[in-house]
Amino acid sequence: MTEAGYNFAYLDEATKRMIRRAILKAVAIPGHQIPFGAREMPLPYGWGTGGIQVTASILGPQDVLKVIDQGADDTTNAVSIRRFFTRVAGIATTDATGEASIIQTRHRIPEKPLTENQILVYQVPQPEPLFKLEPHRAETRRIHALADYGLMHVRLYEDIARLGHIAKAYDYPVMVNERYLMSPSPIPAFDNPKMHQMAALQLFGAGREKRIYAVPPYTPVRSLDFEDHPFRPIRAPHACAICGSRTSYLDELITNDAGGRAFICSDTDYCQERQEAPKAAAE
Amino acid sequence: MNLLLEARGLHLKFGAIAALDDVAIDVSAGEVVAIVGESGSGKTTLLRVLAGQMAPDSGTVRYLGGDVLGMTEAERRRLMRTDWGFVHQNPRDGLRMGVSAGGNVGERLMALGARHYGNIRDEAKAWLQRVEIDAARIDDLPRHFSGGMQQRLQIARTLVTRPKLVFMDEPTGGLDVSVQARLLDLIRALVHELGLSVLIVTHDIAAARLLADRILVMRRGQVVEQGLTDRVLDDPQHPYTQLLVSSVLAA
Numbered sequence A: 001m002t003e004a005g006y007n008f009a010y011l012d013e014a015t016k017r018m019i020r021r022a023i024l025k026a027v028a029i030p031g032h033q034i035p036f037g038a039r040e041m042p043l044p045y046g047w048g049t050g051g052i053q054v055t056a057s058i059l060g061p062q063d064v065l066k067v068i069d070q071g072a073d074d075t076t077n078a079v080s081i082r083r084f085f086t087r088v089a090g091i092a093t094t095d096a097t098g099e100a101s102i103i104q105t106r107h108r109i110p111e112k113p114l115t116e117n118q119i120l121v122y123q124v125p126q127p128e129p130l131f132k133l134e135p136h137r138a139e140t141r142r143i144h145a146l147a148d149y150g151l152m153h154v155r156l157y158e159d160i161a162r163l164g165h166i167a168k169a170y171d172y173p174v175m176v177n178e179r180y181l182m183s184p185s186p187i188p189a190f191d192n193p194k195m196h197q198m199a200a201l202q203l204f205g206a207g208r209e210k211r212i213y214a215v216p217p218y219t220p221v222r223s224l225d226f227e228d229h230p231f232r233p234i235r236a237p238h239a240c241a242i243c244g245s246r247t248s249y250l251d252e253l254i255t256n257d258a259g260g261r262a263f264i265c266s267d268t269d270y271c272q273e274r275q276e277a278p279k280a281a282a283e
Numbered sequence B: 001m002n003l004l005l006e007a008r009g010l011h012l013k014f015g016a017i018a019a020l021d022d023v024a025i026d027v028s029a030g031e032v033v034a035i036v037g038e039s040g041s042g043k044t045t046l047l048r049v050l051a052g053q054m055a056p057d058s059g060t061v062r063y064l065g066g067d068v069l070g071m072t073e074a075e076r077r078r079l080m081r082t083d084w085g086f087v088h089q090n091p092r093d094g095l096r097m098g099v100s101a102g103g104n105v106g107e108r109l110m111a112l113g114a115r116h117y118g119n120i121r122d123e124a125k126a127w128l129q130r131v132e133i134d135a136a137r138i139d140d141l142p143r144h145f146s147g148g149m150q151q152r153l154q155i156a157r158t159l160v161t162r163p164k165l166v167f168m169d170e171p172t173g174g175l176d177v178s179v180q181a182r183l184l185d186l187i188r189a190l191v192h193e194l195g196l197s198v199l200i201v202t203h204d205i206a207a208a209r210l211l212a213d214r215i216l217v218m219r220r221g222q223v224v225e226q227g228l229t230d231r232v233l234d235d236p237q238h239p240y241t242q243l244l245v246s247s248v249l250a251a
Helices: A013-028 A049-058 A076-089 A137-146 A150-163 A189-195 A268-276 B043-050 B073-081 B101-111 B117-130 B147-159 B177-194 B205-211 B229-234 B239-246
Strands: A064-069 A102-106 A119-123 A174-176 A180-182 A201-206 A211-215 A221-223 A250-254 A261-265 B003-014 B017-028 B032-036 B058-063 B084-087 B165-169 B197-202 B214-219 B222-228
Touching: A013 A049, A013 A201, A013 A211, A049 A076, A049 A102, A049 A119, A049 A201, A049 A211, A064 A076, A064 A268, A076 A102, A137 B073, A150 B101, A150 B117, A189 A221, A261 A268, B003 B043, B003 B197, B017 B032, B017 B043, B017 B197, B017 B222, B032 B043, B032 B205, B043 B165, B043 B197, B073 B084, B084 B147, B101 B117, B101 B147, B117 B147, B147 B177, B177 B205, B197 B205, B205 B229, B214 B229, B214 B239, B222 B229, B222 B239
Parallel strands: A064 A102, A102 A119, A119 A201, B032 B197, B032 B214, B084 B165, B165 B197
Antiparallel strands: A174 A180, A174 A221, A201 A211, A250 A261, B003 B017, B003 B058, B214 B222
């Protein structure tokens, strides 16, 4: 049911080749931002134009695609991107983390550990971790080239001095392969440890900022911290109202106008799987 | 005396104007050297060339025997964070105005790999007290500090990693006289306490007399006279130095 008049996966072959070259460079230098000629895509900036171009370039006819938005498979962004690739590439899609070969994600890493046969594609709004700290891009590039990252620690110091703890709860800066400071995209800090030595290839695409970067499989990824203020993955101290998980990342929902609230798993597929296996849910 | 910094035959032209015309200078360990002269005489240019921030047309600069001008950017930055310090005339150029006083002092420590928050903070507090800033203001932003305090904060931020050689570009410029006096007093005390070598650029003869062991007088890019501070200021040989010394207002 592929739409007529489009090349496989929407982008023309020359563009895909250009993006693949950028991806290869990115994999060769883990955490380093590679510029690429981002194309206009049929969705607005901020909706995943970078991720969708990376996915389009690595997609093959045999691939099974899963798209998540804040952990959920059934939100507008996820549904639209999945339908887009069904139409322009005719590939199979899935909600199950274990069945997908490519997972495009906005702001979450699935709870279920990924394997060597999978690729995780992140949508990145702002690839530069030093954005807001150093206004000049020429200078941030120099900082990366010289690995002169004292500035990022100054930011963390300021957080502790003012608030008593490091206040970054998402987009928490990481050091990749002990060389490049990298923005993990706005995933919760809770997900940062999953990036460390992950079996799957991780690709990051920023469409508006025209940058691609990557973390190859089994690469050390360390969240920055202080010895006496160690990094801690933050999670709401509740159990999922549906599946009862005490280990997954939770979303807070407002259930009525009287201040009622509930916490449920942000990863809908993980939650679903646990509901179908009630024994596991009992803990 | 072991030689820290050694420059020979420095030439630099801005168009037709010779900013540096065959300048040579030595700085030994523990020595305070002042470069005096009127505006446009090439003082600040010399300082920037010596600190490796600007390339001369010809000449050599050596630090502990190593070639400063041939260093890579990475090596120069490393030196700037460890062995060297630079105090700017305007504290806004040397401080991060949006970062608290403690963060400003701690930045050099963190850039060198300090990763213990408590230690960094204790060190920052100790340094604030050393430069006579109330330790309770550690979390205040420099923009809420007075000009004199900002300058003292800049000095604390520079000296926290105990550099060997500090470049100072008119550190007392733009401050009123009583604040200047306190700042000079503070710099003098710290220099002796830490055994720093300092290369200070100033047009203030009184500041030079107070701080410096040795003086170089510059005019139109040339060093016209140099020697021990008291010798140069009490018995100036060159007509220009005589003019400079005689034009100091007696209080």
